[in-house]
Amino acid sequence: MRASRLISLLLLLQNRGRLTAQQIAEELEVSVRTVYRDVEALAESGVPVYAELGAGGGYQLLDGYRTRLTGLTPQEAGSIFLAGVPDAAAELGLGAVLATAELKLRAALPARLNRHVGEVRDRFHLDPAGWFRETETHPHLSALAAAVWERRRCRMRYRRWRVPREVDRVIEPLGIVLKAGVWYFVARVDDDLRTYRVATILDLTVLDETFERPADFDLARAWAQWAADFEQRLHRDVATVRLAPAALDRIPYLMTRAMARNVEAYRTEPGPDGWTTVTLPIESVRHAHAEFLRLGADVEVLAPAELRDLMRESAAAMSRLYNDVD
CATH class of the missing domain: 2.30.30 (SH3 type barrels.)
Known part of the structure; x- marks a missing residue:
């Protein structure tokens, strides 16, 4: 455990520069006294770390000192490459830079870790884009x-x-x-x-x-x-509805995250018919009308009256459409 903490301390000083004992303690979630002991242990192991006293002082490494990429576990090495999102980097104009950085990093890794990185790539893929959305263009x-x-x-x-x-x-x-x-x-x-x-x-x-x-x-x-x-700000109004058991199962997939959270937090106990009453945040009456239509006959709007009237009108229009006989 301490060896891992010493590596974290070394990389922290390497990447952040001069830090006070208090800042290091907060970053590593240890006591200041532990920081003193760890800095002493680093110095005894040959790492050129020194302290500057007075206002603006702190611990830092000798200028130009850099540690090599050793001490990485297979999981840590794999996570570095898994975190890369090539499409996003390319859109930012960093596609070639990312590819070059990965080549340099892999060249610095031992053969054992390199094999693990390849295995991670074969087994996991990150695709951050949402479903069913036209790809936006970002020329700027x-x-x-x-x-x-x-x-x-x-x-x-x-x-x-x-x-x-x-x-x-x-x-x-x-x-x-x-x-x-x-x-x-x-x-x-x-x-x-x-x-x-x-x-x-x-x-x-x-x-x-x-x-x-x-x-x-x-x-x-x-x-x-x-x-x-x-x-x-988006959900400025509320609606009170009754939901069938089937609607409760579909809410997380069809409604916004705020609606889904409220269903879980504020729903009443089911009645004898299995239906549940809940108050949900809505963006507007018109927006909620379109959202609740997706639940079909598994939702009944109780309030506001304007939203209930819209649902009634839509139900009547669909009834006329499907009951129209030539």
Whole structure:
């Protein structure tokens, strides 16, 4: 266990540079006293680690020191190659870079680990794209990725759902996210953080101006917060429905994640007929109407009245259609 921790400490200093004992302790989830002992053990083993005292000090490796790719377990080596998503890298303009990096990494691995990597590739494949969706085109993704990397401002013209439909913005792109096969990016506009879909970009000009990234910006945290807020904003209303047992089984496959969660969290005990009453978040009455029609006769809308009326009208129209006799 300690050997694994020492390797983690070494790689942490190699990749992050100077760190205080407290920062190392938080990263490795150990006590500061344990960090002192581990740093001493690294130094005794010949690793050139030293401490700088005073404000801004900490532990760091001697400039230029790099450890080789040893100590990898077969599972760790395999996971590195499994994590690569070639199509996504190609869209970012990094396809050739990824291929070269993989060749270099495999050349550095012992033969035993190389064989394991090949076995992982034969047995597992990652396809992050969603089902039944037309592939979006992203002619500006590669330039946007370069602007993120180089901290360059951009002038963007994009399409949105409300009027005016086409809008110009000067943005400071901070990060790019691939979610279920759809590309998004987070950017600072004036002093606000905003999230856009890459496919909505109509024109993008990378400017010569650079910008400073916010010191406290964390892409994963910013994305998680935006996604949670988006889901909450999207489902602004609620509907009360009765669901047949068959509908309960199909909800996770047909409805949104928020609806499925509410079914599990807020449904009542089934009645004598086996039906369950539950209140579900909905985007709008019109949207819910289309969603609930997918459940056919296995759902009864109780409220709101406008949604119940729409369901009644659709049921009556289908009845007339199928009972019409020539």
